Amino acid sequence: MTMWHPVALGADIPAGTVAPVRLHGDEVVLWRDEAGILHAWEDRCPHRGMRLSFGFVRKGRLACLYHGWQFDGEGRCRHIPAHPDLSPPGTIRARTWRADEAHGFVWLAHDGSESLPAMKDGAFTAARSIAIESARGTVAAALGIGQDPVLSRDGLICAVHAADGETTMLHVAVANPADAADAALWAQRTRDSIERGEAVAWELHL
Amino acid sequence: MFASDNDPFPDAHSRRYRIRGRFDCALFAAFTRQRAALLALRIVSLRTAPGLVEALVAGEPALLGMFEMACALGPGNCIVDDMTSEACESDRCL
Amino acid sequence: MILHDWALDDRCYAVRLGAALMGRRLTIHTTSEAAVQGPVLTGTDGTHRGPLAILDFLARDTPWRVPTTSPWVTRADEMLVTFSDLRRNALLASMPQTPNPPACRRLLRMIEDQLSAQRHAGSDWIAGPDASIVDIALFPVAALSHDLEVPHDLFPELRRFIRSFRALPGFITMPGIPEYH
Numbered sequence: 001m002t003m004w005h006p007v008a009l010g011a012d013i014p015a016g017t018v019a020p021v022r023l024h025g026d027e028v029v030l031w032r033d034e035a036g037i038l039h040a041w042e043d044r045c046p047h048r049g050m051r052l053s054f055g056f057v058r059k060g061r062l063a064c065l066y067h068g069w070q071f072d073g074e075g076r077c078r079h080i081p082a083h084p085d086l087s088p089p090g091t092i093r094a095r096t097w098r099a100d101e102a103h104g105f106v107w108l109a110h111d112g113s114e115s116l117p118a119m120k121d122g123a124f125t126a127a128r129s130i131a132i133e134s135a136r137g138t139v140a141a142a143l144g145i146g147q148d149p150v151l152s153r154d155g156l157i158c159a160v161h162a163a164d165g166e167t168t169m170l171h172v173a174v175a176n177p178a179d180a181a182d183a184a185l186w187a188q189r190t191r192d193s194i195e196r197g198e199a200v201a202w203e204l205h206l
Numbered sequence: 207m208f209a210s211d212n213d214p215f216p217d218a219h220s221r222r223y224r225i226r227g228r229f230d231c232a233l234f235a236a237f238t239r240q241r242a243a244l245l246a247l248r249i250v251s252l253r254t255a256p257g258l259v260e261a262l263v264a265g266e267p268a269l270l271g272m273f274e275m276a277c278a279l280g281p282g283n284c285i286v287d288d289m290t291s292e293a294c295e296s297d298r299c300l
Numbered sequence: 301m302i303l304h305d306w307a308l309d310d311r312c313y314a315v316r317l318g319a320a321l322m323g324r325r326l327t328i329h330t331t332s333e334a335a336v337q338g339p340v341l342t343g344t345d346g347t348h349r350g351p352l353a354i355l356d357f358l359a360r361d362t363p364w365r366v367p368t369t370s371p372w373v374t375r376a377d378e379m380l381v382t383f384s385d386l387r388r389n390a391l392l393a394s395m396p397q398t399p400n401p402p403a404c405r406r407l408l409r410m411i412e413d414q415l416s417a418q419r420h421a422g423s424d425w426i427a428g429p430d431a432s433i434v435d436i437a438l439f440p441v442a443a444l445s446h447d448l449e450v451p452h453d454l455f456p457e458l459r460r461f462i463r464s465f466r467a468l469p470g471f472i473t474m475p476g477i478p479e480y481h
Contacts, residue, residue, distance in 0.1 A: 020451065163451070
């Protein structure tokens with residue numbers, strides 16, 4: 001069975017930008033090409049191991065900051081600046097993850113072949129992705145997130161993922177765009193409550 | 207050079223590398239195989255002795271250069287003290 | 301005006317960055333003293349010390365100035381100085397340092413929360429509707445926090461701020477802040 005994990009708000013990765021993500025400590029680079037297509041790879045250049053998330057997007061390719069090796073949307077190396085006339089062999093490629101988008105969240109899967117399960121998708125507005133210095137289990141329990149990776153409650157759509165063993169990202173979107181600012185503040189209060197070991201208050205508008 | 211009917215590298219150049227240093231030979235040999243695979247190079251022969259890895263490698267010259275640089279640095283926990291690299295005529299090398 | 305400067309110092313960088321963005325010409329005098337005490341600006345108008353005081357002076361008669369009533373001017377000064385101490389400690393340490401120190405995470409969290417509130421109020425900037433000396437002072441904190449091994453996956457607002465800031469006309473880098481070619 002393919003495990004899909006929500007790891008970011010799609011709105012936090014605009015076209016032409018790069019972002020690092022950690023999922024249970026695995027380092028992944030997310031990048032979106034100019035056409036809006038999202039890519040997820042292991043955050044490591046096959047050349048010398050530099051973080052690809054330090055790199056930048058140019059003409060549909062991700063360029064490593066270190067020596068400028070460029071990788072196309074499939075992860076294949078297409079250009080090596082030190083050897084401009086060389087056609088890089090197909091063996092040089094970044095390790096890819098599976099990525100998809102739904103509910104305004106970016107989802108990752110490491111292996112398996114099943115697609116992201118269909119969800120009741122509305123037009124959700126991203127409010128905030130926020131780091132909580134508590135383990136994922138603690139955060140999920142405090143929010144009442146069970147088997148379902150996404151929790152919909154009081155107009156809030158919440159998802160969580162473990163960056164590492166001690167740090168959890170809470171991703172919050174809203175059905176009503178007018179609620180986005182309050183939802184961002186709610187996320188902040190929720191972070192503070194969970195870190196203090198207090199109960200989560202679900203009032204969106206104070 | 208290594209030309210034969212089914213040679214996938216008909217235009218390949220080849221170089222012999224002798225790498226001396228303080229390392230686990232098996233680990234270093236595995237590293238050279240990985241780098242060669244990454245760079246689409248063919249390892250024609252690879253032999254190890256304590257403190258020594260000797261590889262005859264064939265492929266695109268620019269990629270051989272990258273292979274050489276990678277081996278000069280080596281993987282973690284391996285110290286390369288000395289490395290020689292020479293172009294090979296196939297008869298003499300094989 | 302002469303800036304007593306150290307190229308690798310984050311506080312000095314904030315001043316050079318501010319001058320570049322505001323189009324102010326400074327004569328750079330390199331001195332290792334600036335690596336410890338931070339930037340000093342001298343000229344016919346007297347001597348100015350401390351990154352925010354210098355930036356505020358450079359920003360006179362420009363939209364980069366923030367009303368001194370804003371808590372963010374003092375706050376940004378304290379944050380940059382605190383960050384600078386942490387970073388100097390990490391970079392000059394003779395023994396390996398604990399990566400991602402809590403004190404640095406706290407600084408970044410404060411900036412992250414403020415950037416989120418500002419974004420929802422329609423601004424990309426920390427202290428108001430437009431980029432200001434507060435953003436200039438805190439850009440080095442955001443961009444050089446890699447030196448303390450703070451993982452940026454935890455700070456999406458900060459990443460957005462770094463992108464917006466880098467796009468400002470006149471932006472310059474320092475060692476540790478890459479240029480993209």
